Amino acid sequence: MRRQIKWCGRLATIQMVATFLLLAGSQSLGASDQASTGQATGQPAGKAEVKIDNFSFGPETLTVSVGTTVIWTNRDDIPHTVVSTEGVFKSKVRDTDETFSYTFSKAGTYPYYCSVHPKMTGKIVVQ
Numbered sequence: 001m002r003r004q005i006k007w008c009g010r011l012a013t014i015q016m017v018a019t020f021l022l023l024a025g026s027q028s029l030g031a032s033d034q035a036s037t038g039q040a041t042g043q044p045a046g047k048a049e050v051k052i053d054n055f056s057f058g059p060e061t062l063t064v065s066v067g068t069t070v071i072w073t074n075r076d077d078i079p080h081t082v083v084s085t086e087g088v089f090k091s092k093v094r095d096t097d098e099t100f101s102y103t104f105s106k107a108g109t110y111p112y113y114c115s116v117h118p119k120m121t122g123k124i125v126v127q
């Protein structure tokens with residue numbers, strides 16, 4: 001019992017450190033989009049964009065590395081949502097030019113759709 005609590009605490013600490021690193025990473029990325037930040041811990045956290053236009057997500061399948069923040073922007077003149085099929089993330093209704101973002105901290109495939117128009121689907125592949 002006690003050991004479990006300790007483990008949970010440690011996980012939370014790791015998560016906090018990871019979040020901090022992510023934040024720090026994305027801030028320095030703003031200053032120089034292309035240059036590598038030269039962090040010893042591997043790839044710097046990046047950003048990637050999905051545009052919502054004409055009732056579709058573009059690109060429909062987006063492949064990113066772990067730690068990437070994906071930003072969806074609604075370029076349509078119709079409201080849309082971005083909802084993970086597996087309940088990982090869920091946006092509110094996004095009007096024209098509104099955005100939704102989610103940071104993928106685990107590798108995997110994340111299918112999603114628009115809950116207003118369920119035929120609109122997309123996929124984020126995190127590796």
Ligand SMILES: [Cu+2]
Nearest residue numbers: 080114116117
């Ligand atoms: Cu929609």
